[in-house]
Amino acid sequence: MSLFDKFDPLVQSRRALDFDGPAPVATPFEDIASPTRGTVAGQEVILAGTNNYLGLTFHPEVIQRATEALETLGSGTTGSRMANGSYADHGELECDLAQAFNWPSAMVFSTGYQANVGVLSSIVGPGETLLIDADSHASIYDGCRMSKAQTITFRHNDVANLDRKLARLGDDAKRTLVVVEGLYSMLGDQPPLADFVEVKNRHGAWLLVDEAHSFGVFGHHGLGLTEHFGLLDEVDFIVGTFSKSLAGIGGFCVSPHPEAELMRLASRPYIFTASPSPAVIAGTRAALKLLTSGQDLRRQLHKNMTRLYSAASDLGYTLGSDQPGPVAALILPDKATALAHWQQLLAQGVYANLMIPPATPAGLCLLRLSLSAAHTDEDIDAIIHALSALKSERTQAISA
Amino acid sequence: MDEATQTVRAAIQQSLAAALPDHQALDWDVALSATAGLDSIQIMNLVMEIEDHLDVSVPVDVLADAHTLNELAAQLEKLVGDAAT
Numbered sequence: 001m002s003l004f005d006k007f008d009p010l011v012q013s014r015r016a017l018d019f020d021g022p023a024p025v026a027t028p029f030e031d032i033a034s035p036t037r038g039t040v041a042g043q044e045v046i047l048a049g050t051n052n053y054l055g056l057t058f059h060p061e062v063i064q065r066a067t068e069a070l071e072t073l074g075s076g077t078t079g080s081r082m083a084n085g086s087y088a089d090h091g092e093l094e095c096d097l098a099q100a101f102n103w104p105s106a107m108v109f110s111t112g113y114q115a116n117v118g119v120l121s122s123i124v125g126p127g128e129t130l131l132i133d134a135d136s137h138a139s140i141y142d143g144c145r146m147s148k149a150q151t152i153t154f155r156h157n158d159v160a161n162l163d164r165k166l167a168r169l170g171d172d173a174k175r176t177l178v179v180v181e182g183l184y185s186m187l188g189d190q191p192p193l194a195d196f197v198e199v200k201n202r203h204g205a206w207l208l209v210d211e212a213h214s215f216g217v218f219g220h221h222g223l224g225l226t227e228h229f230g231l232l233d234e235v236d237f238i239v240g241t242f243s244k245s246l247a248g249i250g251g252f253c254v255s256p257h258p259e260a261e262l263m264r265l266a267s268r269p270y271i272f273t274a275s276p277s278p279a280v281i282a283g284t285r286a287a288l289k290l291l292t293s294g295q296d297l298r299r300q301l302h303k304n305m306t307r308l309y310s311a312a313s314d315l316g317y318t319l320g321s322d323q324p325g326p327v328a329a330l331i332l333p334d335k336a337t338a339l340a341h342w343q344q345l346l347a348q349g350v351y352a353n354l355m356i357p358p359a360t361p362a363g364l365c366l367l368r369l370s371l372s373a374a375h376t377d378e379d380i381d382a383i384i385h386a387l388s389a390l391k392s393e394r395t396q397a398i399s400a
Numbered sequence: 401m402d403e404a405t406q407t408v409r410a411a412i413q414q415s416l417a418a419a420l421p422d423h424q425a426l427d428w429d430v431a432l433s434a435t436a437g438l439d440s441i442q443i444m445n446l447v448m449e450i451e452d453h454l455d456v457s458v459p460v461d462v463l464a465d466a467h468t469l470n471e472l473a474a475q476l477e478k479l480v481g482d483a484a485t
Binding site for chain 2 (some may be wrong): 141144145150151152153155161165168169293357360361362363397
């Protein structure tokens with residue numbers, strides 16, 4: 001008997017993905033040369049499996065601000081925001097975020113995961129209810145667990161199911177926080193946000209939108225799907241991350257409720273961890289300015305999204321969403337086919353993400369391609385060409 | 401077997417047929433995850449079907465405490481009883 005025996009099923013699942021060649025899980029990168037180029041097993045590949053939606057990881061202003069902060073303020077804060085870890089830039093970044101939304105409250109967390117866990121575990125507690133989409137990210141589930149509130153799931157993107165579950169709660173719906181995401185990272189699909197808003201308003205419930213994958217991608221100022229649909233006046237909390245469009249690491253929560261600031265006194269994931277390093281904060285401030293100040297990056301990203309969705313569909317692939325987004329999830333029939341697609345795409349110089357159960361919704365096997373504003377037209381051509389070659393190769397194999 | 405028990409067991413059986421048609425003959429004393437090999441998504445889909453049949457909402461922590469169909473049935477009977485009072 002060993003404490004490690006319980007990991008046996010995980011070890012078996014992991015071994016199923018062992019083969020000669022680069023690993024599809026935790027793929028090692030020998031080098032990263034730009035937002036869209038990396039080296040895997042000695043081969044340069046187009047990066048089409050990152051969350052670098054605006055391609056800002058190498059932007060000169062981001063690098064310069066981060067470098068200046070590293071040199072002037074040191075490599076780390078060595079402490080919590082509640083102790084010695086609140087530098088001027090941490091507060092300034094919170095002001096930047098609050099101003100971007102024109103809301104009174106903004107809090108910075110050390111990771112996006114901690115933002116969800118930190119907000120959900122402190123805003124909702126025993127005697128209250130969390131109603132979350134069944135396909136929610138692990139950080140939402142973990143935040144719910146830590147909150148000790150009653151947690152109920154509703155069917156993914158199912159407005160009628162949410163309506164029924166809020167109705168069952170009766171008056172307790174007014175002490176219920178509904179949680180949805182602006183874009184679901186596995187299938188790349190979006191919620192019917194306006195319909196969810198109508199339902200939660202009718203029942204008097206509260207609404208949190210996790211814009212981790214939609215911040216920077218949608219909305220005139222890049223604030224996410226909520227801004228895109230003109231619903232900023234209808235939500236209570238927006239959670240986001242710095243590790244996707246903002247090209248750093250960290251998370252945030254903004255709210256139109258000034259009382260949201262009280263989380264600073266109660267949120268354990270905010271209090272009991274070191275604050276983000278000065279370089280991360282400075283780089284994020286520069287990236288946020290780029291994200292909110294212009295349309296060019298979003299325009300290029302949307303062009304790339306539309307091209308890839310259209311081409312994949314024309315090639316006969318089934319996509320996880322019919323609305324073009326930064327994630328194009330190709331639904332494949334089984335694990336073996338998905339793994340073969342991943343390997344063959346890599347051999348053709350395109351790195352994507354292999355996603356298989358139980359990490360995927362509805363037990364689907366996915367090849368997940370993600371797009372960046374930094375992908376050039378030629379990069380998209382190359383990705384489409386690789387998918388096309390893959391399709392004809394597999395069609396020939398099936399015919400044979 | 402009282403009425404509540406019968407209702408719950410019928411709902412589970414009908415939900416198995418809808419959500420997990422390959423597992424309709426599942427032993428009700430077998431651990432759903434560890435022994436029957438169902439993953440968390442399959443179990444959640446099953447529970448959502450049951451919710452629709454019984455018109456109750458099943459909290460996530462109830463699922464964590466129910467490892468077999470019989471244990472799930474016992475938890476559901478409590479929920480149905482609570483909803484009726």
